[in-house]
Amino acid sequence: MTRMMKIEHNVGLSVQERVNPVFNTAKTAVCLMARAGIPEAEEIVEQMGIDSSLLGEMSDPDILLGNAVVEETKYRTMCRLIEDSGYRCNVDLPCGFTPKALHMTENGLSFVGLDLPVVAREAGEVFFSLAIHPEKMSFHGVDATNYQSLERALQDVDGPLCITTEGMLMYFTNDEAYAVASNIRRLLEKHGGCWITPDPEFMLQFMLTFRALFGENLMKKLADSGRNVKQQSGVADLNNSMILKYTNMTATAKAAEAFLEKNGLKVKKLNLAEHMPELSIYRELTEEQIARFKDLMQECNYWFITLDEARKMQEEVSEQPFGMDYAQKGKVLQMALRGRVDTITAPDILAVWETQKAVHAAEEVRIDCSKLDYISSAGLRVLLIMHKNCSRGVLLSGVSRLVKQILEQTGFDSIIRVGK
Numbered sequence: 509m510t511r512m513m514k515i516e517h518n519v520g521l522s523v524q525e526r527v528n529p530v531f532n533t534a535k536t537a538v539c540l541m542a543r544a545g546i547p548e549a550e551e552i553v554e555q556m557g558i559d560s561s562l563l564g565e566m567s568d569p570d571i572l573l574g575n576a577v578v579e580e581t582k583y584r585t586m587c588r589l590i591e592d593s594g595y596r597c598n599v600d601l602p603c604g605f606t607p608k609a610l611h612m613t614e615n616g617l618s619f620v621g622l623d624l625p626v627v628a629r630e631a632g633e634v635f636f637s638l639a640i641h642p643e644k645m646s647f648h649g650v651d652a653t654n655y656q657s658l659e660r661a662l663q664d665v666d667g668p669l670c671i672t673t674e675g676m677l678m679y680f681t682n683d684e685a686y687a688v689a690s691n692i693r694r695l696l697e698k699h700g701g702c703w704i705t706p707d708p709e710f711m712l713q714f715m716l717t718f719r720a721l722f723g724e725n726l727m728k729k730l731a732d733s734g735r736n737v738k739q740q741s742g743v744a745d746l747n748n749s750m751i752l753k754y755t756n757m758t759a760t761a762k763a764a765e766a767f768l769e770k771n772g773l774k775v776k777k778l779n780l781a782e783h784m785p786e787l788s789i790y791r792e793l794t795e796e797q798i799a800r801f802k803d804l805m806q807e808c809n810y811w812f813i814t815l816d817e818a819r820k821m822q823e824e825v826s827e828q829p830f831g832m833d834y835a836q837k838g839k840v841l842q843m844a845l846r847g848r849v850d851t852i853t854a855p856d857i858l859a860v861w862e863t864q865k866a867v868h869a870a871e872e873v874r875i876d877c878s879k880l881d882y883i884s885s886a887g888l889r890v891l892l893i894m895h896k897n898c899s900r901g902v903l904l905s906g907v908s909r910l911v912k913q914i915l916e917q918t919g920f921d922s923i924i925r926v927g928k
């Protein structure tokens with residue numbers, strides 16, 4: 509097989525964008541914050557020139573209002589919890605385009621924004637141009653499921669961290685959520701600190717907010733709103749073991765805590781009603797709506813997660829770095845993959861595929877997976893793109909037990925051929 513040149517991460521944005529469409533949701537989130545009346549969010553939307561038609565799909569004004577209430581509640585409560593944690597460095601994973609970078613650095617904290625490379629790059633440009641203290645902030649492209657990318661991003665950061673995760677965990681498969689929890693544990697072991705997230709109870713917060721604002725007759729509005737999130741993210745399910753199900757809160761909460769425990773982490777639940785500040789958007793609500801909203805938020809928690817010192821984890825098996833070899837044999841593109849295929853590395857494969865396809869009109873792709881450690885949804889998306897665009901499809905060989913399990917869990921084993 510031809511040795512491939514060392515791959516630099518310089519592939520075009522459009523390729524990166526296609527392997528993980530979840531990044532689309534970040535612009536919607538900051539638009540909703542602007543809609544709620546958070547001044548810094550309005551500034552960001554203006555600076556980025558985001559077209560307000562982005563929210564056009566939420567054509568019902570009540571859906572827009574409900575979503576804006578949810579976003580402002582999350583943003584303001586998370587800012588308060590970060591400041592109350594006492595840690596002086598906020599690592600926001602994922603940072604998207606929320607104004608936290610401005611808020612934290614103006615209040616004396618340092619801020620590290622981590623997100624997919626395409627988002628981190630754009631966020632850096634925007635925030636450096638708006639910041640009063642740009643020296644206190646940095647932005648890095650990562651994949652939350654890829655420990656090496658996180659470790660690299662934090663290599664110059666000292667002291668304990670307040671890691672925050674808002675609006676991300678629900679987009680992951682179980683394996684990905686597990687990888688993220690395990691990566692955050694490793695970061696906490698190395699740096700100290702805590703991890704705060706509203707994500708496990710996001711569905712409950714959503715339902716209760718809509719119920720407070722619109723009473724019991726809200727199911728259609730919620731269904732429409734949920735459809736919008738799924739469309740933008742390209743994720744069908746919004747469900748994994750870290751996400752509580754509205755219909756079965758007690759059992760799913762236990763399962764989520766056990767999921768974290770297995771990763772050497774323990775949870776303290778912070779009652780939302782007790783920690784949320786006053787909101788700008790109250791000016792658009794009636795007194796009854798505000799009272800009902802404050803009352804129902806008592807049923808919802810944000811999760812404050814720390815290392816469970818009593819639980820010693822096994823040494824991590826170190827992963828080999830990503831690598832790829834390829835050779836064209838007539839109409840067959842042969843590839844061999846090593847290490848992890850995720851949002852960071854999948855664009856490289858897609859770029860090779862698109863070049864080879866254009867030059868050689870490949871009809872089949874055969875991939876040797878014997879050294880492939882892991883594949884995330886971004887990698888599966890690339891397999892699917894290749895599969896759909898050549899007449900004989902993709903054939904995998906040498907697949908490990910873990911990768912086989914991922915293919916089975918996601919239903920890819922019924923789409924893509926797996927040989928010996």
Ligand SMILES: C[S@@+](CC[C@H](N)C(=O)[O-])C[C@H]1O[C@@H](n2cnc3c(N)ncnc32)[C@H](O)[C@@H]1O
Pocket residue numbers: 528530531532533534537538601602603604605606622623624627650651652653673674675676679851
């Ligand atoms: C709904 S937005 C939330 C952004 C921000 N935290 C907020 O509250 O507005 C979801 C974010 O998750 C990021 N994301 C998706 N998959 C990711 C991954 N594997 N690693 C890091 N970030 C990811 C997307 O790029 C996007 O910015």
